[in-house]
Amino acid sequence: MATTQSRTLAKMMLFPSVTLLLAWMIVPLCMTLYFSFLDYNLLMPGDNEYIGFLNYEFFLTDPAFIESFFNTLLLVGGVLFITICGGIGLAILLDQAIWGRNYVRIMVLAPFFVMPTVSALVWKNMFMNPVNGLFAHLAEFFGATPIDFFAQIPLLSIIIIVSWQWLPFAALILLTAIQSLDREQLEAADLDGAGPFSKFIYIVLPHLSRAVTAVILIETIFLLSIFAEILVTTSGGPGYSSTNITYLIYTQSLLQFDVGGGSAGGIVAVIIANIVAIFLMRLIGKNLEG
Amino acid sequence: MNSTNKSKVIYTILAWTISGMIFFPILWTMITSFKTESEAISATPSLFMFEWTLENYKDVLARSPYFDHFMNSVIISLGSSLLGLLIAIPAAWSMAFVQTKRTKNLLMWMLSTKMLPPVGVLIPIYLLFRDFGLLDTRLGLVIVMTLINLPIMVWMLYTYFREIPHEILEAARMDGAGIKEEIFHVLLPIALPGIASTLLLNVILAWNEAFWTLILTAANAAPLTAFIASYSSPEGLFYAKLSAASVMAVVPILILGWFSQKQLVRGLSFGAVK
Secondary structure, three states: OOOHHHHHHHHHHHHHHHHHHHHHHHHHHHHHHHHOOEOOEOOEOOOOOEOOOHHHHHHHHOHHHHHHHHHHHHHHHHHHHHHHHHHHHHHHHHHOOOOOHHHHHHHHHHHHHOOHHHHHHHHHHHHOOOOOOHHHHHHHHOOOOOOOHHHHOHHHHHHHHHHHHHHHHHHHHHHHHHHOOOHHHHHHHHHOOOOHHHHHHHHHHHHHHHHHHHHHHHHHHHHOOOOHHHHHHOOOOOOOOOOOHHHHHHHHHHHOOEHHHHHHHHHHHHHHHHHHHHHHHHHHHHHHHO | OOHHHHHHHHHHHHHHHHHHHHHHHHHHHHHHOOOOHHHHOOOOOOOOOOOOOOHHHHHHHHHOOHHHHHHHHHHHHHHHHHHHHHHHHHHHHHHHHOOOOOHHHHHHHHHHHHOOOHHHOHHHHHHHHHHOOOOOOHHHHHHHHHHHHHHHHHHHHHHHHOOOOHHHHHHHHHOOOOHHHHHHHHHHHHHHHHHHHHHHHHHHHHHHOOOHHHHHOOOOOOOHHHHHHHHHOOOOOOHHHHHHHHHHHHHHHHHHHHHOHHHHHHHHOOOOOO
16 A cells, blocks of 8 residues: 555655654754863853863763762662562552552552652652651651651662652553463463462563563663752752762753863763663564564 | 452552552642641641641742743643644654554664753753743743653554554545545544543653753743742741642642553553553
8 A cells, every 4th residue: 555655745744753853862962062072161251172082081080970870870770679679569469359449550650640849849848857757757756766868868768759759650561561461371370280479480570571671661761860859859969979960960061051061971971871772772672573 | 258358358458558658648748738837847747637728728829920830831731742743643644554664763763862861962952042042931841842752752653553454544545535534534533542642641741841841941931840849948837838839730630640541551661561
């Protein structure tokens, strides 16, 4: 049915999307690349000289970069670990015959629809505040010393908040996947005398691998760029202890107006994201065919 | 009680306990929004036994341009989703109906643009917006939101359109339908549910987006994400007001979200999970 005419039409229909996405990707990215080789600060108008790789050298050897690089890894890794383990558990639980399953589902899913600034501020003030927060009241009730979350464990606190936001997503995707599991296979395993643990390892887990891959891919895309949660809770501090790469580049670019340095950082972030992306795209590409 | 029923009871209790814990922060925010400020920080917090008040809602609405920010959120999320549909529908359509060897690569490439970290284009976008007078305007945000959600829209629509049987088109053609009738009388009615789901999911994503909205807006075009962020600098006791503002920002999208559960899976898993 694909005549030459319809092929031409198809190309025309694709044109706006492809052009816009190409422009959105290429133009600013080239500008970032260009700025990253200049000595360019908005506070110091000058002739913005070419300085080669100096911006990169400064950015990469800055202890703040090293720290925020590891913070980024911990943040992404920590949230992935919590949401995938918790998500598999929740998915299996919600797959059981229970009363009021729809209500349970609605409650589990809710945090995903809460905007990041709201969830961060609610957790920061009403739960994690060392004086008036609910956790502090609880600790005092049991006679323990309240934890000053954002001073003592800033990064972990942010990991907790972000995990709360993304757990519903992981659970929902994994639940959808679990529901497509062939029940006869489980019954056959039952007849063969397989226990719940070996059924989980040999049947459920392999069946979920594709969905887990999808969750890792999608969450990583979003988690690498965590920003609002840090901005409204710790502003990256104390020191750089809760700064991730996204937040570091934001402070450099828009708070210190260092266009050159911020751009070099931006390119570094793109390269890091690309390493992750190539790895993950291969996985999803394989999965899409299968 | 037989063993199936017993396990059903245990699983039900377990599921309600865990989901109650997950939902608790939202419930707590809702409850706190009806408390007085002094009750909101009380060392012996109470779930229901307190004097319910609507003062916080009145205060938030009276003392801040809450409604303006709400409208900004509506315009930005709905505007970018509609504009996005206009651009994405033809692309998804052509990929679903005229498959070529390059279709899969093109889809993967579109997905890859979604992986570009926003900080990679932060400075140019900020400077371009400044030079074109787009900083702190709704138009500027509509443009950005459309572009960042376009790949998701194309993907999602593609997975819906691909399920439309080709035979329907052929049958319509046999009956002498022109390209216009084909689109408006045959394809559009079948594709409408998919298009509506895509719209819904993108409104939700745009409503909650909190990188560009925080960076590119100030007082004028700030949607609710940015308005709520202004509560991060504490001015005395403000938990109850923060809660009231939060509830008003979250509840509309929470309700939309519950309707879009299934679409969420399809849309955000890029068709990998259905």
